[in-house]
Amino acid sequence: MPELSAKSSMMQASPIRKLAPHARAAEASGTKVIYLNIGQPDMPTPPEMIAELHGLPLTRLAYAPSEGLPEAREAWSAFFSSWDIDFAPDQILVTAGASEAITFILAIVAGGGGEVLVFEPCYTNYLSFAAQADVALVPITLRVEDGYHFGSIDRLRACITPKTKAILLCNPSNPTGTVYTAEELEAVARVAVEHDLFVICDEVYREFVFDGGEIRSFTQFGDLAQRIVVVDSVSKRFNACGVRIGCMATHNREILDVALRFCQARLSVPTAEQLMVVPMLEHGRAYSEKLCGEYERRRDAVFKGLAAINGVTPNLSEGSFYIMTRLPIDSCEEFAVFLLRDFALDGETVCLAPGEGFYVTDGLGVDEVRIAFMYDADTLSRAMRILDAAVAAYPGKLATTTI
Ligand SMILES: Cc1ncc(COP(=O)(O)O)c(C=O)c1O
Incomplete structure (x- = not known):
């Protein structure tokens, strides 16, 4: 077979979607997954x-x-x-x-x-x-x-x-x-x-x-x-x-x-x-202004939940509907798999977007994750409690953090 072009190899698989098979497996085994990884708005189209x-x-x-x-x-x-x-x-x-x-x-x-x-x-x-x-x-x-x-x-x-x-x-x-x-x-x-x-x-x-x-x-x-x-x-x-x-x-x-x-x-x-x-x-205009208020409430819930996790010092996201933060974890990509494959709290887990995929420079962002605000504030607060428990349970948790 002829080889594909050099350009073909430059097209990356979506780092946000590559955890999907693990999420599907978690759901098939009866675990409810809260998806924090994708910026697909949950509210109805007007x-x-x-x-x-x-x-x-x-x-x-x-x-x-x-x-x-x-x-x-x-x-x-x-x-x-x-x-x-x-x-x-x-x-x-x-x-x-x-x-x-x-x-x-x-x-x-x-x-x-x-x-x-x-x-x-x-x-x-x-x-x-x-x-x-x-x-x-x-x-x-x-x-x-x-x-x-x-x-x-x-x-x-x-x-x-x-x-x-x-x-x-x-x-x-x-x-x-x-x-x-x-x-x-x-x-x-x-x-x-x-x-x-x-x-x-x-x-x-x-x-x-x-x-x-x-x-x-x-x-x-x-x-x-x-x-x-x-x-x-x-x-x-x-x-x-x-x-x-x-x-x-x-x-x-x-x-x-x-x-x-x-x-x-x-x-x-x-x-x-x-x-x-x-x-x-x-x-x-009025419609998107109302949306912004809702995202701000969700941002507050995520920020509060992250700040309660030992070793996490979150940024207060200033806009969009995302927050990026460092976790006291050696590899957030492995941690994201752990969350889907090996962890649940009261039958629920979360799907994260590991930070590495957001960097142009190889090797950066390994201890960072992005969280999207695509659920109501109560669900996001619960998701942060799941994250907190998972960080505590994860074998690759860093003993001391430099945060
Ligand atoms: C920063 C940014 N630019 C562009 C896009 C693509 O938007 P569209 O759905 O209009 O192609 C996205 C989608 O997530 C985005 O976050």
Whole structure:
């Protein structure tokens, strides 16, 4: 048989989903599994969106225009202006989720061997998007001790090489829950200008900022407009991951022209799904604000539960719907398997996302896990008690911790 390409080996299996066989086995043996590993919202998709789908006067599902249906581009533009972000409909391309937008834009700005700076731990699929686009991700490693903030602009400057084309920033962050400060955003903006870089802003969790913190879009740097590409999505803010609608928005006409060619090559994004999200994009701000309050209550439950575990000093997640923390455990990947294979408390266990998969640098994150807030606060509190008991029972627990 001919060998598969070198690129094939660069596509990683999802580190979040690789525990699934162990979780299925646990369930088959009668243990209830609380899934803390996947950021798939548990709350219903807004009924308005479902009603819109049912009411669509469709007689023929033809290809939509490659750039997106006019109604959908206008709705995205209205959505952005409800957050004081200015993108005209013709500066927006509708994509199959933020995932497609990120893959396209990485290829456009750095494909064929360019480098893109990224904060690690990062959204794990960035690694696969970059592999598809033939882009090298250059990580700026954030530390749990710093609440996963990078602090100094010098951290960024130190990673720039002649091949650096862009900075990819997820704010608020999956997986860490970090909301970058005004000074940090300023630092990113300054480095982008100093070194002539694009900034790819993944703002799919934009409105999920806790404790009344300011919601800052990178688009506030109006003088950088030509460098900024925003990627966005309905997946998380409208509990609609399966709809697969996102977008890419920029004021840079050259990028839009090239991106349109990428869009043309995949023909179009599903027609009915583009239309069903229109009312929520136009009027959904109150809905996502309510969601944010719910995620904050869940964050509090997880934080309190983690803080009660001996040897754990959790960060207070500032946004998104994740927390990343260090556990007093030698290998969180083995610990996650232990939880599913060998442990239960009152018939229940938890499924964690081991930290390693969120790092670009091999060997980092072995004692970290990401927890997603996809259950109500009571269930999450119970999940933290299960975790506490499992840490105490685990043979690979570290005797002393350096936390
Ligand atoms: C940071 C981040 N960016 C992008 C995506 C992909 O979103 P979509 O469902 O719109 O493709 C996700 C999904 O989890 C995410 O967490």
